Amino acid sequence: MNDKNKRLALSLVENKLFSNPTLTYAQIEKRTGYSRRQLLRFAKNLKISDKETMLRHGNTGKRPAASATTDEIRFLNEFKKLHPQTTIAEFKAIYEKEVIENPAYAKEVRKYHLKSRSYSFFQRFYQDYHHQSPVVSSRNEEMKRVLFNEGKEYGSCVCISSMLYTWIHTDQVCCLHLLYDEVTNSLLCGCFSLHEEENCYLSLLKQLLVQYGIPENLIFIVAETSICNNLCGKLKRICKRLGMELLMNPIDHRSNKVFEQVAWLIKKNPLYLVNSSYEEINRYFNEAFIPVYNRCYARPTLADNGFVPLPDNVERPYLIMKFLRKTDHQGRLSFHSQLYELYDEYGSNVNLIDTEIVLQEDIFKNTLRVYYGKQKLYPVLCMTVTQ
Numbered sequence: 143m144n145d146k147n148k149r150l151a152l153s154l155v156e157n158k159l160f161s162n163p164t165l166t167y168a169q170i171e172k173r174t175g176y177s178r179r180q181l182l183r184f185a186k187n188l189k190i191s192d193k194e195t196m197l198r199h200g201n202t203g204k205r206p207a208a209s210a211t212t213d214e215i216r217f218l219n220e221f222k223k224l225h226p227q228t229t230i231a232e233f234k235a236i237y238e239k240e241v242i243e244n245p246a247y248a249k250e251v252r253k254y255h256l257k258s259r260s261y262s263f264f265q266r267f268y269q270d271y272h273h274q275s276p277v278v279s280s281r282n283e284e285m286k287r288v289l290f291n292e293g294k295e296y297g298s299c300v301c302i303s304s305m306l307y308t309w310i311h312t313d314q315v316c317c318l319h320l321l322y323d324e325v326t327n328s329l330l331c332g333c334f335s336l337h338e339e340e341n342c343y344l345s346l347l348k349q350l351l352v353q354y355g356i357p358e359n360l361i362f363i364v365a366e367t368s369i370c371n372n373l374c375g376k377l378k379r380i381c382k383r384l385g386m387e388l389l390m391n392p393i394d395h396r397s398n399k400v401f402e403q404v405a406w407l408i409k410k411n412p413l414y415l416v417n418s419s420y421e422e423i424n425r426y427f428n429e430a431f432i433p434v435y436n437r438c439y440a441r442p443t444l445a446d447n448g449f450v451p452l453p454d455n456v457e458r459p460y461l462i463m464k465f466l467r468k469t470d471h472q473g474r475l476s477f478h479s480q481l482y483e484l485y486d487e488y489g490s491n492v493n494l495i496d497t498e499i500v501l502q503e504d505i506f507k508n509t510l511r512v513y514y515g516k517q518k519l520y521p522v523l524c525m526t527v528t529q
Contacts, residue, residue: 217256222273297448303362309405318334320404321349327400468499477501484522
């Protein structure tokens with residue numbers, strides 16, 4: 143019965159009681175659909191109350207039992223400050239993973255009555271408290287349409303990302319760096335460390351190139367860290383050198399889903415090894431855990447393979463970048479926002495003013511070689527541009 147029928151029924155019963163006693167309950171039943179028993183209850187209540195009061199729901203004006211408390215909203219707003227550039231879906235996933243499911247937050251969960259919430263709840267939260275979702279550039283949207291269309295092959299879209307979580311020990315957070323294939327959802331390689339590290343990203347990329355080859359596209363899932371910002375330049379140079387297309391993409395639900403699946407499987411196949419080093423854990427993860435994950439979650443690999451094998455000599459010229467630079471009027475070298483003084487093999491300063499020299503940067507070893515003709519020079523950092 144809808145409110146319109148109820149209003150009509152109450153009006154007719156009220157009319158019968160106080161104005162038109164000839165009106166029968168049978169007639170009211172036919173017009174409204176209410177039973178005689180319901181109409182008699184209406185008549186009883188109308189003698190002690192009025193029609194408008196009866197039309198209001200019993201919970202009208204009361205706070206819904208499932209609504210968020212003031213403490214919960216305050217906590218969410220404070221937690222949102224830690225993740226300003228996140229979409230609704232990303233914030234929901236981070237909140238559930240880092241707070242609701244995190245034993246370290248058990249006290250806060252009880253104190254502030256925190257609980258898992260629906261996507262629509264976080265939509266209203268963003269709207270009511272004026273939180274903004276980051277705007278994805280049209281260039282990224284266009285690249286996504288290109289990268290994620292149907293018919294792409296294994297190795298055509300490879301993602302690199304990381305996440306802090308209690309992966310190994312329940313009482314200690316560490317960082318898992320991952321490389322996975324977007325098309326088949328298969329893990330390629332991974333690396334654990336105490337913190338997010340640039341060397342871990344580069345180590346994974348080198349392992350990818352040597353073990354699998356050059357993918358068609360590399361998708362860097364960018365986090366809000368200085369490491370990622372510094373790494374972007376190196377990745378751009380690597381991709382340009384190797385002919386890969388690089389997409390800088392913010393953390394999204396796809397990458398979170400992969401990490402969630404890894405976390406769930408780790409619970410069944412713990413990585414905890416007594417007194418094990420990260421080197422031993424990484425070896426176990428890549429040799430034993432990844433095959434288990436791929437059997438559980440990876441989609442069948444297509445016959446076509448998008449990876450392009452590296453030549454036998456992977457060190458040259460593919461992993462070493464060459465640049466031509468000119469020294470300044472004081473004989474110093476400027477490279478990647480840093481100034482270097484140049485010395486020869488005997489430790490003497492080389493005064494090459496406004497002179498062209500050749501640089502060789504090994505991105506994976508993070509080393510820089512300088513040559514003036516056939517003479518090898520040794521750069522020594524003297525300052526950065528910000529100094």
